[in-house]
Amino acid sequence: MQEPGKIHPTWTANKKKLGEFDGNDHKIRFCLDYTSGAKVLDLGCVQHNPKNYQSKYWLHKALLSNAREVTGLDYDKAGTEYLRQLGFNVTYGDACNFVANGDYDVIVAGDIIEHLTNFDGFFKSCSMSLADGGVLLISTPNPWYWRYIVKAALFSKVSNNSEHTCWLDPVTLSQLAERYGFFIEEIRFGSRYLKDRILPLPRGIKHTSFHASLRRR
Secondary structure (H helix, E strand, O other), X not given: OOOOOEEOOOOOOOHHHOOOOOOOOHHHHHHHHHHOOOEEEEEOOOOXXXXXXXXXXXXXXXXXXXXXXXXXXXXXXXXXXXXXXXXXXXXXXXXXXXXXXXXXXXXXXXXXXXXXXXXHHHHHHHHHHEEEEXXXXXXXXXXXXXHHXXXXXXXXXXXXXXXXXOOOOHHHHHHHHHOOXXXXXXXXXXXXXXXXXXXXXXXXXXXXXXXXXXXXX
16 A cells, blocks of 8 residues: 555556647646656646546646656545556645655646645645756636626625635735745736637736746745
């Protein structure tokens, strides 16, 4: 039995059997720009359902296409076991309390920070697992997305994923990251919906999500 939270490199599934991924998706494109030839740790790799490995939006599949080495970690024990049986290099663990055997060039945290209750453990674990000059990539919903603004104005309440614990915007993420010695190097906004992308609105309002690259000072 693997010790929860410890990452043990195993072997990776045959890339030829993974199928296609959408390289134009805003989150995938952002992460690919930082992971070429890198040693990567993908937090939250299951993405709720292990059968997402068949989806063209499965981030872990895209990372395998250009990184030197990819290890996945997720709190979904059954999901990680399912993916391991398929040959993926993933392990069970907590993104707020993990120990990585080796230094990673990039840690990818795609749409998981809004699920967490322990930012202290998350940032400290990431900091200890990054190599010098390494980067932490965070994707999260944009709280100022125009549809949320309209819903808040009309109904005084914005429906949300029942697993989410918080909203973060670029300012609050920057302030949080600074407490752990990180600074934001780049912010990008994105949406999969064409109708959002063509709206004549500021980028911080028209897009569903934003992506941030964080480096240690």
